[in-house]
Amino acid sequence: MDAVADPFVEDRFVEVEPDVHLWSQWLDGPADADPILLVMGANASGIVWPEELLARLSTRHPVIRYDHRDTGRSTWAFDEAPYAVADLAADAVAVLDAWGVDRAHVVGMSLGGTLVQLLLLDHPDRLVSATVFCTAALSAWEVPDMPGPGTALLRMWGEFDDPRDDAGELAWRVEHWRLLNGTGIPFDADEFRELERRVIAHTGRPDSPSAHARADQDGLDRGPELAGVTVPVLVVEAPEDPVNPPPHGEHLAAAIGGARLVTMPGMGHALPVAVVPALAEVLLAHTDAAEH
Template identity: 35%
Template structure:
Protein backbone atom coordinates (compact mmCIF):
# COMPACT_ATOMS: atom_id res chain seq x y z
CA UNK A 1 0.00 0.00 0.00
CA UNK A 2 1.23 3.46 -0.82
CA UNK A 3 0.92 6.44 1.50
CA UNK A 4 -2.49 8.07 1.41
CA UNK A 5 -3.88 11.21 2.98
CA UNK A 6 -2.91 12.18 6.52
CA UNK A 7 -4.92 10.32 9.17
CA UNK A 8 -3.34 11.16 12.51
CA UNK A 9 -6.52 10.48 14.44
CA UNK A 10 -6.38 6.77 13.49
CA UNK A 11 -2.68 6.06 13.97
CA UNK A 12 -2.11 2.92 16.03
CA UNK A 13 0.76 2.98 18.54
CA UNK A 14 2.19 -0.31 19.80
CA UNK A 15 3.54 -1.07 23.23
CA UNK A 16 7.33 -1.22 23.49
CA UNK A 17 8.68 -4.74 23.02
CA UNK A 18 12.00 -6.53 22.64
CA UNK A 19 13.68 -8.31 19.76
CA UNK A 20 16.17 -10.97 20.87
CA UNK A 21 18.82 -10.94 18.14
CA UNK A 22 21.03 -13.88 17.08
CA UNK A 23 23.98 -11.86 18.43
CA UNK A 24 22.49 -12.18 21.92
CA UNK A 25 21.48 -8.51 22.14
CA UNK A 26 17.98 -7.35 22.99
CA UNK A 27 16.68 -4.32 21.10
CA UNK A 28 13.71 -2.39 22.43
CA UNK A 29 11.42 -1.15 19.69
CA UNK A 30 7.99 0.36 19.05
CA UNK A 31 5.79 0.83 15.98
CA UNK A 32 3.31 3.42 14.75
CA UNK A 33 0.68 2.94 12.07
CA UNK A 34 -0.68 -0.06 10.23
CA UNK A 35 1.55 -3.10 9.57
CA UNK A 36 0.25 -3.41 6.01
CA UNK A 37 1.65 0.03 5.12
CA UNK A 38 5.14 0.60 3.78
CA UNK A 39 7.70 0.24 6.60
CA UNK A 40 9.98 3.09 7.64
CA UNK A 41 12.87 2.27 9.96
CA UNK A 42 14.09 5.23 12.04
CA UNK A 43 17.71 5.00 13.23
CA UNK A 44 18.77 7.39 15.99
CA UNK A 45 22.20 8.91 16.56
CA UNK A 46 24.96 8.86 19.13
CA UNK A 47 23.76 8.22 22.67
CA UNK A 48 20.13 8.79 21.78
CA UNK A 49 17.26 6.45 22.68
CA UNK A 50 14.41 5.92 20.26
CA UNK A 51 12.37 8.60 22.03
CA UNK A 52 14.63 11.18 20.40
CA UNK A 53 12.36 10.41 17.45
CA UNK A 54 9.45 12.15 19.22
CA UNK A 55 6.08 10.46 19.24
CA UNK A 56 4.52 13.49 17.53
CA UNK A 57 6.95 13.09 14.63
CA UNK A 58 6.36 9.32 14.38
CA UNK A 59 2.58 9.81 14.40
CA UNK A 60 2.82 12.49 11.72
CA UNK A 61 4.91 10.16 9.53
CA UNK A 62 2.58 7.21 10.13
CA UNK A 63 -0.38 9.41 9.23
CA UNK A 64 1.09 9.70 5.76
CA UNK A 65 0.56 5.97 5.29
CA UNK A 66 3.72 4.42 6.69
CA UNK A 67 4.38 1.72 9.28
CA UNK A 68 6.97 3.49 11.41
CA UNK A 69 9.52 1.60 13.51
CA UNK A 70 11.74 3.27 16.08
CA UNK A 71 14.20 1.43 18.33
CA UNK A 72 16.91 1.83 20.94
CA UNK A 73 20.35 1.12 19.49
CA UNK A 74 22.57 -1.12 21.58
CA UNK A 75 23.95 0.81 24.57
CA UNK A 76 20.95 3.17 24.66
CA UNK A 77 17.52 3.23 26.23
CA UNK A 78 16.16 -0.15 27.22
CA UNK A 79 18.33 -2.15 24.82
CA UNK A 80 21.32 -4.24 25.89
CA UNK A 81 24.24 -2.36 27.45
CA UNK A 82 27.76 -3.61 26.81
CA UNK A 83 29.26 -2.42 30.08
CA UNK A 84 32.06 -4.99 29.96
CA UNK A 85 33.67 -2.93 27.18
CA UNK A 86 35.30 -0.19 29.21
CA UNK A 87 36.22 3.08 27.49
CA UNK A 88 38.45 5.87 28.81
CA UNK A 89 38.77 9.48 27.72
CA UNK A 90 42.24 8.56 26.44
CA UNK A 91 40.65 5.96 24.13
CA UNK A 92 38.39 8.65 22.69
CA UNK A 93 41.21 11.14 22.17
CA UNK A 94 43.29 8.48 20.40
CA UNK A 95 40.36 7.66 18.12
CA UNK A 96 39.81 11.36 17.42
CA UNK A 97 43.45 11.54 16.32
CA UNK A 98 42.98 8.49 14.07
CA UNK A 99 44.92 6.03 16.19
CA UNK A 100 42.21 4.21 18.13
CA UNK A 101 39.98 1.15 17.98
CA UNK A 102 36.42 0.44 19.11
CA UNK A 103 34.57 -2.46 20.79
CA UNK A 104 32.16 -2.45 17.85
CA UNK A 105 31.67 -0.48 14.67
CA UNK A 106 28.95 1.00 12.51
CA UNK A 107 28.76 -2.29 10.61
CA UNK A 108 27.71 -4.03 13.84
CA UNK A 109 25.04 -1.39 14.45
CA UNK A 110 23.81 -1.84 10.86
CA UNK A 111 23.68 -5.61 11.45
CA UNK A 112 21.51 -4.92 14.52
CA UNK A 113 19.07 -2.94 12.36
CA UNK A 114 18.92 -5.70 9.75
CA UNK A 115 18.33 -8.29 12.48
CA UNK A 116 15.49 -6.17 13.88
CA UNK A 117 13.84 -6.20 10.44
CA UNK A 118 14.22 -9.99 10.43
CA UNK A 119 12.54 -10.18 13.83
CA UNK A 120 9.64 -8.08 12.57
CA UNK A 121 9.29 -10.17 9.40
CA UNK A 122 10.10 -7.19 7.17
CA UNK A 123 12.08 -7.88 3.99
CA UNK A 124 12.99 -4.24 3.32
CA UNK A 125 12.15 -0.77 4.56
CA UNK A 126 12.59 2.90 3.83
CA UNK A 127 15.50 3.74 6.13
CA UNK A 128 15.91 7.13 7.82
CA UNK A 129 18.95 7.91 9.95
CA UNK A 130 20.04 11.00 11.82
CA UNK A 131 23.68 11.83 12.70
CA UNK A 132 25.32 8.52 13.71
CA UNK A 133 22.02 6.96 12.68
CA UNK A 134 22.62 8.36 9.18
CA UNK A 135 26.00 6.65 9.16
CA UNK A 136 24.32 3.40 10.22
CA UNK A 137 21.64 3.86 7.53
CA UNK A 138 24.31 4.45 4.88
CA UNK A 139 26.16 1.34 6.06
CA UNK A 140 22.91 -0.63 5.89
CA UNK A 141 22.39 0.55 2.30
CA UNK A 142 25.91 -0.56 1.42
CA UNK A 143 26.15 -3.88 3.30
CA UNK A 144 22.48 -4.94 3.26
CA UNK A 145 21.36 -3.29 0.03
CA UNK A 146 18.38 -5.60 -0.42
CA UNK A 147 16.91 -4.42 2.92
CA UNK A 148 16.73 -0.72 1.94
CA UNK A 149 13.93 0.66 -0.28
CA UNK A 150 15.01 4.27 0.04
CA UNK A 151 17.54 6.17 2.13
CA UNK A 152 17.17 9.46 3.99
CA UNK A 153 20.39 10.62 5.65
CA UNK A 154 19.98 13.57 8.01
CA UNK A 155 22.88 15.71 9.38
CA UNK A 156 25.36 12.90 8.75
CA UNK A 157 28.53 12.25 6.76
CA UNK A 158 30.46 9.67 4.73
CA UNK A 159 33.22 8.88 7.22
CA UNK A 160 35.82 10.82 5.21
CA UNK A 161 37.77 12.87 7.73
CA UNK A 162 38.10 15.89 5.45
CA UNK A 163 34.33 16.45 5.55
CA UNK A 164 31.66 16.55 8.25
CA UNK A 165 34.14 17.56 10.92
CA UNK A 166 33.33 18.48 14.51
CA UNK A 167 33.89 22.06 15.59
CA UNK A 168 36.69 22.01 18.22
CA UNK A 169 34.55 23.85 20.78
CA UNK A 170 31.81 21.26 20.40
CA UNK A 171 34.31 18.43 20.85
CA UNK A 172 35.14 19.89 24.25
CA UNK A 173 31.45 19.85 25.11
CA UNK A 174 31.18 16.21 23.98
CA UNK A 175 34.03 15.24 26.32
CA UNK A 176 32.72 17.22 29.30
CA UNK A 177 31.21 15.33 32.28
CA UNK A 178 27.49 14.64 31.83
CA UNK A 179 26.58 14.80 35.53
CA UNK A 180 26.48 12.23 38.30
CA UNK A 181 22.82 12.51 39.23
CA UNK A 182 19.51 12.72 37.37
CA UNK A 183 19.06 16.47 38.02
CA UNK A 184 22.68 17.20 37.05
CA UNK A 185 22.36 15.19 33.85
CA UNK A 186 19.19 17.05 32.85
CA UNK A 187 20.66 20.46 33.63
CA UNK A 188 23.87 19.78 31.70
CA UNK A 189 21.97 18.24 28.78
CA UNK A 190 19.95 21.41 28.34
CA UNK A 191 23.05 23.59 28.56
CA UNK A 192 25.23 21.44 26.28
CA UNK A 193 22.40 20.92 23.80
CA UNK A 194 22.36 24.63 23.10
CA UNK A 195 25.90 24.37 21.72
CA UNK A 196 24.66 22.37 18.72
CA UNK A 197 20.96 23.36 18.54
CA UNK A 198 19.32 25.12 15.60
CA UNK A 199 19.63 28.89 16.09
CA UNK A 200 16.68 29.54 13.78
CA UNK A 201 14.44 26.90 15.37
CA UNK A 202 14.89 27.07 19.16
CA UNK A 203 13.61 24.37 21.48
CA UNK A 204 12.08 25.65 24.76
CA UNK A 205 14.17 24.81 27.82
CA UNK A 206 11.30 22.98 29.49
CA UNK A 207 10.93 20.69 26.46
CA UNK A 208 14.66 19.98 26.37
CA UNK A 209 14.67 19.37 30.14
CA UNK A 210 11.77 16.89 29.94
CA UNK A 211 13.51 15.03 27.13
CA UNK A 212 16.71 14.83 29.16
CA UNK A 213 14.89 13.34 32.15
CA UNK A 214 13.20 10.80 29.87
CA UNK A 215 16.56 9.90 28.34
CA UNK A 216 18.10 9.37 31.77
CA UNK A 217 15.16 7.32 33.00
CA UNK A 218 15.19 5.02 29.96
CA UNK A 219 18.64 3.78 30.95
CA UNK A 220 21.24 6.35 29.92
CA UNK A 221 24.83 5.35 30.70
CA UNK A 222 27.93 7.44 30.01
CA UNK A 223 29.96 4.43 28.87
CA UNK A 224 27.37 3.67 26.20
CA UNK A 225 27.78 7.17 24.79
CA UNK A 226 31.56 6.66 24.78
CA UNK A 227 31.28 3.37 22.89
CA UNK A 228 29.05 5.06 20.31
CA UNK A 229 31.59 7.85 20.03
CA UNK A 230 34.37 5.35 19.36
CA UNK A 231 32.27 3.68 16.65
CA UNK A 232 31.86 7.06 14.94
CA UNK A 233 35.48 8.15 15.33
CA UNK A 234 36.84 4.86 13.95
CA UNK A 235 34.40 4.52 11.06
CA UNK A 236 35.78 3.83 7.59
CA UNK A 237 35.46 6.19 4.64
CA UNK A 238 32.32 4.97 2.82
CA UNK A 239 32.61 7.38 -0.12
CA UNK A 240 33.59 4.83 -2.76
CA UNK A 241 31.14 2.18 -1.54
CA UNK A 242 28.28 4.69 -1.46
CA UNK A 243 28.71 4.93 -5.21
CA UNK A 244 27.07 1.51 -5.43
CA UNK A 245 23.86 2.69 -3.72
CA UNK A 246 21.05 2.74 -6.28
CA UNK A 247 17.96 3.40 -4.14
CA UNK A 248 16.40 6.88 -4.10
CA UNK A 249 18.32 8.95 -1.56
CA UNK A 250 17.54 12.20 0.24
CA UNK A 251 20.26 14.03 2.18
CA UNK A 252 19.23 16.72 4.68
CA UNK A 253 21.66 19.01 6.50
CA UNK A 254 21.58 22.26 8.42
CA UNK A 255 23.63 25.29 7.51
CA UNK A 256 24.52 25.87 11.18
CA UNK A 257 25.53 22.32 12.15
CA UNK A 258 28.59 22.50 14.45
CA UNK A 259 28.67 18.81 15.34
CA UNK A 260 28.76 17.48 11.77
CA UNK A 261 29.79 20.22 9.35
CA UNK A 262 27.46 20.56 6.35
CA UNK A 263 30.30 19.41 4.09
CA UNK A 264 29.40 15.92 5.34
CA UNK A 265 25.92 16.18 3.87
CA UNK A 266 27.24 17.57 0.60
CA UNK A 267 29.78 14.76 0.36
CA UNK A 268 27.08 12.16 1.01
CA UNK A 269 24.87 13.56 -1.73
CA UNK A 270 27.80 13.75 -4.13
CA UNK A 271 28.78 10.12 -3.45
CA UNK A 272 25.35 8.64 -4.28
CA UNK A 273 24.17 8.93 -7.87
CA UNK A 274 20.85 10.76 -8.08
CA UNK A 275 20.78 11.76 -4.42
CA UNK A 276 18.90 14.95 -3.61
CA UNK A 277 20.34 17.44 -1.15
CA UNK A 278 18.22 19.67 1.06
CA UNK A 279 20.15 22.25 3.09
CA UNK A 280 18.08 24.05 5.69
CA UNK A 281 19.16 27.56 6.64
CA UNK A 282 19.49 28.08 10.39
CA UNK A 283 19.26 24.39 11.27
CA UNK A 284 21.87 22.97 13.62
CA UNK A 285 22.32 19.44 14.90
CA UNK A 286 18.87 18.57 16.20
CA UNK A 287 15.35 17.76 15.03
CA UNK A 288 13.31 20.89 15.80
CA UNK A 289 9.55 20.48 16.06
CA UNK A 290 9.18 23.37 13.62
CA UNK A 291 10.72 21.17 10.90
CA UNK A 292 8.77 17.92 11.41
CA UNK A 293 6.61 18.67 8.39
CA UNK A 294 9.69 19.34 6.26
CA UNK A 295 11.29 16.04 7.28
CA UNK A 296 8.09 14.06 6.76
CA UNK A 297 7.54 15.58 3.32
CA UNK A 298 11.11 14.72 2.29
CA UNK A 299 10.86 11.13 3.56
CA UNK A 300 7.51 10.61 1.81
CA UNK A 301 8.79 12.09 -1.46
CA UNK A 302 11.86 9.85 -1.36
CA UNK A 303 9.70 6.79 -0.69
CA UNK A 304 7.51 7.78 -3.65
CA UNK A 305 10.60 7.85 -5.89
CA UNK A 306 11.29 4.25 -4.86
CA UNK A 307 7.98 3.22 -6.44
Protein backbone atom coordinates in the same frame (compact mmCIF):
# COMPACT_ATOMS: atom_id res chain seq x y z
CA MET B 1 -1.92 16.24 8.74
CA ASP B 2 -4.43 13.40 8.67
CA ALA B 3 -4.75 11.83 12.08
CA VAL B 4 -4.45 8.11 12.74
CA ALA B 5 -7.05 7.11 15.30
CA ASP B 6 -5.58 5.09 18.16
CA PRO B 7 -2.65 3.56 16.26
CA PHE B 8 -1.54 0.13 17.40
CA VAL B 9 1.81 0.23 19.19
CA GLU B 10 3.83 -2.84 20.15
CA ASP B 11 7.18 -3.13 21.93
CA ARG B 12 9.52 -6.04 21.22
CA PHE B 13 13.00 -7.03 22.36
CA VAL B 14 15.30 -8.29 19.61
CA GLU B 15 18.22 -10.61 20.37
CA VAL B 16 21.18 -9.59 18.18
CA GLU B 17 23.82 -11.66 19.99
CA PRO B 18 23.68 -14.03 22.95
CA ASP B 19 22.64 -11.94 25.97
CA VAL B 20 22.39 -8.75 23.86
CA HIS B 21 18.86 -7.47 23.30
CA LEU B 22 17.54 -4.32 21.64
CA TRP B 23 14.30 -2.60 22.55
CA SER B 24 12.19 -1.83 19.50
CA GLN B 25 8.75 -0.42 18.88
CA TRP B 26 6.25 -0.74 16.03
CA LEU B 27 3.72 2.03 15.32
CA ASP B 28 0.96 0.98 12.95
CA GLY B 29 0.38 2.70 9.64
CA PRO B 30 -1.35 1.73 6.38
CA ALA B 31 -0.99 -2.03 5.91
CA ASP B 32 -0.22 -1.73 2.18
CA ALA B 33 2.78 0.59 2.70
CA ASP B 34 6.40 -0.37 3.38
CA PRO B 35 7.52 0.43 6.95
CA ILE B 36 9.92 3.22 7.86
CA LEU B 37 12.85 2.23 10.10
CA LEU B 38 14.26 5.14 12.13
CA VAL B 39 17.96 4.85 13.03
CA MET B 40 19.05 7.32 15.70
CA GLY B 41 22.49 8.84 16.25
CA ALA B 42 25.34 7.98 18.59
CA ASN B 43 24.63 7.40 22.28
CA ALA B 44 20.95 8.27 21.73
CA SER B 45 17.83 6.28 22.49
CA GLY B 46 15.08 5.81 19.92
CA ILE B 47 12.90 7.89 22.24
CA VAL B 48 14.73 10.96 20.89
CA TRP B 49 12.69 10.71 17.68
CA PRO B 50 9.91 13.31 18.20
CA GLU B 51 6.47 11.89 18.84
CA GLU B 52 4.98 14.36 16.37
CA LEU B 53 7.33 13.10 13.64
CA LEU B 54 6.26 9.52 14.34
CA ALA B 55 2.61 10.55 14.19
CA ARG B 56 3.05 12.29 10.84
CA LEU B 57 5.04 9.45 9.30
CA SER B 58 2.57 6.83 10.52
CA THR B 59 -0.23 8.41 8.50
CA ARG B 60 1.45 6.88 5.44
CA HIS B 61 3.68 4.06 6.75
CA PRO B 62 4.12 1.77 9.72
CA VAL B 63 7.08 3.12 11.74
CA ILE B 64 9.76 1.21 13.64
CA ARG B 65 12.15 2.82 16.12
CA TYR B 66 14.60 1.13 18.43
CA ASP B 67 17.34 1.66 21.00
CA HIS B 68 20.91 0.99 19.92
CA ARG B 69 23.07 -1.15 22.17
CA ASP B 70 24.12 0.78 25.29
CA THR B 71 21.18 3.17 25.04
CA GLY B 72 17.65 3.19 26.40
CA ARG B 73 16.22 -0.20 27.35
CA SER B 74 18.65 -2.17 25.20
CA THR B 75 21.56 -4.11 26.73
CA TRP B 76 24.35 -1.99 28.21
CA ALA B 77 27.44 -4.19 28.12
CA PHE B 78 30.13 -2.52 26.02
CA ASP B 79 32.82 -2.87 28.66
CA GLU B 80 32.24 -6.63 28.89
CA ALA B 81 31.58 -7.22 25.17
CA PRO B 82 32.97 -4.43 22.94
CA TYR B 83 31.66 -4.09 19.40
CA ALA B 84 32.29 -2.09 16.25
CA VAL B 85 30.23 0.66 14.66
CA ALA B 86 29.58 -1.73 11.78
CA ASP B 87 27.89 -4.10 14.23
CA LEU B 88 25.31 -1.39 14.88
CA ALA B 89 24.41 -1.47 11.18
CA ALA B 90 23.92 -5.23 11.37
CA ASP B 91 21.65 -4.62 14.38
CA ALA B 92 19.33 -2.55 12.17
CA VAL B 93 18.90 -5.52 9.85
CA ALA B 94 18.19 -7.75 12.85
CA VAL B 95 15.41 -5.36 13.90
CA LEU B 96 13.81 -5.63 10.45
CA ASP B 97 14.09 -9.42 10.62
CA ALA B 98 12.48 -9.52 14.06
CA TRP B 99 9.44 -7.63 12.77
CA GLY B 100 9.21 -9.75 9.62
CA VAL B 101 10.01 -6.82 7.33
CA ASP B 102 11.62 -7.73 4.01
CA ARG B 103 12.14 -4.16 2.77
CA ALA B 104 11.81 -0.77 4.42
CA HIS B 105 12.42 2.91 3.99
CA VAL B 106 15.34 3.67 6.30
CA VAL B 107 15.96 7.08 7.86
CA GLY B 108 19.24 7.81 9.67
CA MET B 109 20.36 10.82 11.69
CA SER B 110 24.00 11.54 12.61
CA LEU B 111 25.67 8.17 13.36
CA GLY B 112 22.41 6.67 12.11
CA GLY B 113 23.27 8.20 8.73
CA THR B 114 26.62 6.41 8.82
CA LEU B 115 24.83 3.14 9.54
CA VAL B 116 22.39 3.74 6.68
CA GLN B 117 25.34 4.20 4.32
CA LEU B 118 26.63 0.77 5.40
CA LEU B 119 23.16 -0.68 4.80
CA LEU B 120 23.14 0.84 1.30
CA LEU B 121 26.41 -0.95 0.58
CA ASP B 122 25.76 -4.29 2.27
CA HIS B 123 21.98 -4.75 2.25
CA PRO B 124 20.50 -2.73 -0.66
CA ASP B 125 17.90 -5.45 -1.20
CA ARG B 126 16.37 -4.57 2.20
CA LEU B 127 15.93 -0.86 1.41
CA VAL B 128 13.10 0.70 -0.58
CA SER B 129 14.64 4.11 -0.01
CA ALA B 130 17.08 5.85 2.33
CA THR B 131 17.12 9.31 3.90
CA VAL B 132 20.10 10.67 5.83
CA PHE B 133 20.73 13.95 7.60
CA CYS B 134 23.09 15.56 10.10
CA THR B 135 25.73 13.09 8.99
CA ALA B 136 28.98 12.79 7.07
CA ALA B 137 29.87 10.62 4.10
CA LEU B 138 32.05 7.58 4.70
CA SER B 139 34.56 9.42 2.53
CA ALA B 140 34.23 12.82 4.23
CA TRP B 141 37.42 12.76 6.24
CA GLU B 142 39.52 12.09 3.15
CA VAL B 143 38.60 15.60 1.92
CA PRO B 144 41.09 18.31 2.94
CA ASP B 145 39.73 20.99 5.28
CA MET B 146 36.31 19.34 5.69
CA PRO B 147 34.86 21.07 8.80
CA GLY B 148 34.11 19.16 11.99
CA PRO B 149 32.63 19.83 15.43
CA GLY B 150 33.54 23.03 17.23
CA THR B 151 35.59 23.26 20.40
CA ALA B 152 32.57 23.76 22.69
CA LEU B 153 31.02 20.49 21.55
CA LEU B 154 34.32 18.64 21.75
CA ARG B 155 34.73 19.88 25.33
CA MET B 156 31.26 18.61 26.28
CA TRP B 157 31.90 15.25 24.63
CA GLY B 158 34.92 14.88 26.87
CA GLU B 159 32.55 15.17 29.84
CA PHE B 160 30.18 12.31 28.95
CA ASP B 161 31.47 10.06 31.72
CA ASP B 162 32.02 12.77 34.35
CA PRO B 163 30.13 12.10 37.61
CA ARG B 164 27.00 14.24 38.03
CA ASP B 165 23.98 14.07 40.30
CA ASP B 166 20.55 13.68 38.68
CA ALA B 167 19.87 17.42 38.48
CA GLY B 168 23.35 18.07 37.10
CA GLU B 169 22.95 15.34 34.49
CA LEU B 170 19.67 16.81 33.26
CA ALA B 171 21.15 20.31 33.10
CA TRP B 172 24.21 18.96 31.21
CA ARG B 173 22.00 17.24 28.63
CA VAL B 174 19.94 20.37 28.03
CA GLU B 175 23.10 22.42 27.51
CA HIS B 176 24.36 19.77 25.11
CA TRP B 177 21.14 20.08 23.09
CA ARG B 178 21.53 23.87 23.12
CA LEU B 179 24.86 23.53 21.33
CA LEU B 180 23.57 20.83 18.96
CA ASN B 181 20.48 22.86 18.05
CA GLY B 182 22.57 25.65 16.55
CA THR B 183 21.29 29.18 16.11
CA GLY B 184 18.96 28.82 13.12
CA ILE B 185 15.91 27.83 15.18
CA PRO B 186 15.26 29.36 18.62
CA PHE B 187 16.21 26.91 21.35
CA ASP B 188 13.42 25.89 23.73
CA ALA B 189 15.14 24.59 26.87
CA ASP B 190 11.84 23.36 28.33
CA GLU B 191 11.18 21.24 25.23
CA PHE B 192 14.52 19.47 25.46
CA ARG B 193 14.37 19.18 29.26
CA GLU B 194 11.08 17.32 28.90
CA LEU B 195 12.59 15.17 26.13
CA GLU B 196 15.47 14.12 28.37
CA ARG B 197 13.11 13.40 31.25
CA ARG B 198 11.27 11.00 28.92
CA VAL B 199 14.57 9.43 27.83
CA ILE B 200 15.69 8.91 31.43
CA ALA B 201 12.30 7.48 32.43
CA HIS B 202 12.37 5.14 29.41
CA THR B 203 15.95 4.06 30.14
CA GLY B 204 15.53 3.63 33.88
CA ARG B 205 18.94 5.14 34.63
CA PRO B 206 20.20 8.75 34.57
CA ASP B 207 23.81 8.33 33.42
CA SER B 208 24.88 9.38 29.93
CA PRO B 209 25.68 6.59 27.47
CA SER B 210 29.10 6.95 25.85
CA ALA B 211 29.93 3.51 24.42
CA HIS B 212 29.54 4.49 20.77
CA ALA B 213 32.41 6.94 21.03
CA ARG B 214 34.64 4.00 22.00
CA ALA B 215 33.34 1.52 19.40
CA ASP B 216 35.80 0.18 16.80
CA GLN B 217 35.58 2.17 13.55
CA ASP B 218 37.19 -0.46 11.33
CA GLY B 219 35.32 -1.02 8.09
CA LEU B 220 34.09 2.55 7.64
CA ASP B 221 36.65 3.51 4.97
CA ARG B 222 34.33 2.56 2.10
CA GLY B 223 33.53 5.95 0.62
CA PRO B 224 34.31 5.09 -3.03
CA GLU B 225 31.69 2.31 -2.94
CA LEU B 226 28.89 4.85 -2.45
CA ALA B 227 29.05 5.81 -6.13
CA GLY B 228 27.51 2.45 -7.00
CA VAL B 229 24.39 2.88 -4.86
CA THR B 230 21.15 2.42 -6.82
CA VAL B 231 18.61 2.73 -3.96
CA PRO B 232 16.80 6.12 -4.04
CA VAL B 233 18.59 8.32 -1.49
CA LEU B 234 17.60 11.68 -0.06
CA VAL B 235 20.24 13.78 1.72
CA VAL B 236 18.83 16.53 3.94
CA GLU B 237 21.30 19.35 4.50
CA ALA B 238 21.10 20.95 7.95
CA PRO B 239 22.72 24.35 7.37
CA GLU B 240 23.11 25.16 11.09
CA ASP B 241 24.52 21.74 12.07
CA PRO B 242 27.51 22.33 14.40
CA VAL B 243 28.69 18.70 14.12
CA ASN B 244 28.63 18.10 10.35
CA PRO B 245 28.19 21.60 8.91
CA PRO B 246 28.02 22.41 5.21
CA PRO B 247 29.40 21.27 2.86
CA HIS B 248 28.93 17.80 4.42
CA GLY B 249 25.45 17.34 2.95
CA GLU B 250 26.54 18.44 -0.50
CA HIS B 251 29.59 16.17 -0.37
CA LEU B 252 27.48 13.19 0.73
CA ALA B 253 24.89 13.74 -2.00
CA ALA B 254 27.66 13.92 -4.60
CA ALA B 255 29.30 10.75 -3.25
CA ILE B 256 26.14 8.62 -3.42
CA GLY B 257 25.05 7.55 -6.85
CA GLY B 258 21.89 9.44 -7.88
CA ALA B 259 21.21 10.98 -4.46
CA ARG B 260 18.98 14.05 -4.18
CA LEU B 261 19.87 16.97 -1.88
CA VAL B 262 17.41 19.25 -0.10
CA THR B 263 18.13 21.92 2.50
CA MET B 264 16.09 22.24 5.70
CA PRO B 265 16.33 25.96 6.61
CA GLY B 266 17.45 26.63 10.18
CA MET B 267 18.01 23.00 11.08
CA GLY B 268 20.92 22.09 13.34
CA HIS B 269 21.93 18.76 14.85
CA ALA B 270 18.65 18.35 16.72
CA LEU B 271 14.96 17.73 16.06
CA PRO B 272 12.97 20.51 17.74
CA VAL B 273 9.22 20.47 17.20
CA ALA B 274 9.60 23.52 14.96
CA VAL B 275 11.44 21.51 12.28
CA VAL B 276 9.16 18.45 12.31
CA PRO B 277 6.42 19.52 9.84
CA ALA B 278 8.85 20.45 7.07
CA LEU B 279 11.08 17.44 7.72
CA ALA B 280 8.12 15.04 7.67
CA GLU B 281 6.94 16.56 4.40
CA VAL B 282 10.23 15.97 2.58
CA LEU B 283 10.61 12.48 4.06
CA LEU B 284 7.13 11.43 2.93
CA ALA B 285 7.58 12.96 -0.51
CA HIS B 286 10.73 10.86 -0.88
CA THR B 287 9.11 7.62 0.30
CA ASP B 288 6.12 8.20 -1.99
CA ALA B 289 8.37 8.74 -4.99
CA ALA B 290 10.35 5.58 -4.18
CA GLU B 291 7.21 3.46 -3.90
CA HIS B 292 5.55 4.77 -7.05
